[in-house]
Amino acid sequence: MKNHILIVGAGLCGTLLAIRMAQRGYRVSLHEKRPDMRSTDIAAGRSINLALSNRGLKALRLAGLEKDIIKECIPMNGRMLHFETGELRLSKYSGREGEYINSVSRGGLNISLINKAEAMDNINIVFNSNCLSVDLEKASAVFQDADTKKKTEVNADIVIGTDGAGSAVRRSLMARTTQLLFNYSQDFLRHGYKELSIPPTEDGRYRIEKNALHIWPRGTYMIIALPNLDGSFTVTMFNPYDGENGFNALDTKPKVQAFFEEKFADILPHAPTLLEDYFANPTGNLGTIKCYPWQAFGKTLIMGDAAHAIVPFYGQGMNASFEDIVVFDEVLDQHEGNWEKVFTTFQDIRAKDTNAIADLAVDNFYEMRDGVTNPDFIKKRSLEMQLEQNFPEYYSKYSLVTFNENLSYSQAKEKGRKQDEFLLDFCANNPIENIDLKEVFQMIKKELS
Ligand SMILES: Cc1cc2nc3c(=O)[nH]c(=O)nc-3n(C[C@H](O)[C@H](O)[C@H](O)COP(=O)(O)OP(=O)(O)OC[C@H]3O[C@@H](n4cnc5c(N)ncnc54)[C@H](O)[C@@H]3O)c2cc1C
Structure with a gap:
């Protein structure tokens, strides 16, 4: 058996990475802060479904999982634009046949990956295990059990942090800013997001076109909706926090109702629980995180949102995180056995590309909310x-x-x-x-x- 890899965070990137590293013969320990999502209902309100496209599918293919995951997907052929007049227009994503994006459940995809990882002899998954810090040179990390509060140190040959935008592993890199010349930037949009829902009809049908990503572009405000397998749609509302009809101002049911009647009237008949959803679901922030370097001492590396969180308007955050694994795998083919070389080559190839998609995603925010009209x-x-x-x-x-x-x-x-x-x-x-x-x-x- 090759080296022992400690992966922090069993989200989308970490679990797929664990599978790929185990397929290459490594022993993998995968630690996840949250409880096992197969037996616990993880809080709603955080992008229930996602757009999966070619770059993400390529990574799933590398791990031999594309065919299974595609069965859980709904093709979306284009943007269905909902104008204030009530007019609808489908703007296809491509003029070529067979080019579409896929709506997939975040939880469903993550569970499929966890099931696959768990079935592999050389992966050990530990849930409720919150990484507190990483010793960058030693490749060891301290975890705290969420129930017992007991702290344990786990030693490995290398540590890879795939613990998302609020990464604890990245915090350990930041703690050595001067020594590592660690650059970090975080740019919040003044907009937040909130998830709402369009349920299926009583006989289980879709209330609006199934095979499309729906957009209600209204200048400063925008709503999108992606289909789920059960006939429902997950609706995401993007509003500024401040100003008239910003999230901070929409603080009573009558105000929210009036706002929808004025701007999004055609959603109302399809969203019977809209007001309840609005006040039950949290409002999330949207931001871009860029940093460099992603590695330290050839022992610790960050990947996925931990290294490059982006705003969701190109539907590429998960796809980019999955693509990290494809690039990492290619770099391993060239330099396996020399982790320092693998890590530095990986970050140098990859950071310019993730910076590029970060910028494109911000461009697309403006295109989707007002360019499309x-x-x-x-x-x-x-x-x-x-x-x-x-x-x-x-x-x-x-x-x-x-x-x-x-x-x-x-x-x-x-x-x-x-x-x-x-x-x-x-x-x-x-x-x-x-x-x-x-x-x-x-x-x-x-x-x-
Ligand atoms: C509203 C919204 C819509 C989006 N839509 C799309 C889309 O359509 N298409 C797309 O490609 N991308 C989309 N994204 C982006 C996508 O969600 C992320 O890019 C993707 O989840 C990144 O995967 P990750 O595994 O790097 O991080 P995460 O999915 O955040 O996973 C990190 C994991 O690490 C765990 N963790 C965190 N801290 C610790 C710790 N201290 N110790 C142990 N474990 C820890 C977390 O619990 C989690 O399981 C969207 C994002 C948002 C917010």
Whole structure:
């Protein structure tokens, strides 16, 4: 048996990483702060479902799990836009057949991964085990049992922190800021999010189109909804905290009711428990965390949200965390046996890409909440669909990020932004009816060269 790896955090990234490392022959200890989610109802209100796309699927494929997980998914072919007038419009994600994103339950996916990990002889999962600190040089960590409060030190050959945006492992890196030259930034949006629900009809059907990601874009405010297997939708409301109709102002049932009647009237008939949900569910913050380095002494590394938390507007946080595992695996193929080399190579390849998706995710916040209703943007999407239908090698920025898993996020950002600039300018100054598509495609190619 190879080295002993201690993984902190059995969320989506940590559990998939544990499986992959065990498949490579390592002995893995996986410690999770929370109780076992298979026997405890973990609090609702934190993104019940997620959009899983090509980069995440590639990582699941690497671990031989894609086929099982895809059975738990609902394809979403495009954005179903709900306008204030009540008009609906489907804006497809791609002009090519077979390019869609998938709605998957966070809990369901995490449980499937935990079941798979538990069935492997060389993974030991410990729940209720809260990491307090990591000794970076020794590759050991102190955990506290949530029930007994007993503290235990666990020793390993290396420690990998996949303990999410509030990472305790990252805190241990930060505690050595000067020695490690540890850079850290945290950028909160002034918006928060709150989860609501659209239940199935009494006979178990979907109340709105099943195979779409629904968006109600209203400038400062935005609501989205993703389908669940049971016929329901998880609805996420994004509002600023401050100002008129901000979360802080919407503090009574009549105010919330009036706000929905004014801005989101077509949701009301589908959401009978809206007011109860609104006051029962917490309001979450949205922020971007960037840091560097991700490793110390070739003994301790962070990955997933612990290293790069992003805002959810590209639906890429989990996908990026899963992609970390693909990149880590490739680096292991080259440098296995030399952890320092593996860790430093991994962070140097990866940080520029996760920084890129962090920036793109903030761009998409503005695009989703008001860009999608802008006439030039609508023209641009229509033109992009035609280009994707006619030229297999053309990918819109969204497609470069979402469906082009062999292109890095930083390349997707550079190429996608250049294309967007050109196309928005083109659409603002030209009609797109009866256009010579080939000529436009050549112009884009020239722009990118
Ligand atoms: C509203 C919202 C919507 C989102 N939608 C999408 C989407 O559509 N698509 C997408 O790809 N991404 C989405 N994301 C992002 C996605 O949720 C994260 O990127 C993903 O969960 C990161 O996985 P992770 O395993 O790194 O961290 P987490 O999922 O946060 O898991 C960390 C784990 O570590 C455990 N832990 C924490 N501290 C400790 C400790 N001290 N000791 C031991 N264990 C610890 C936690 O309990 C948890 O189980 C969304 C996020 C939000 C907030």
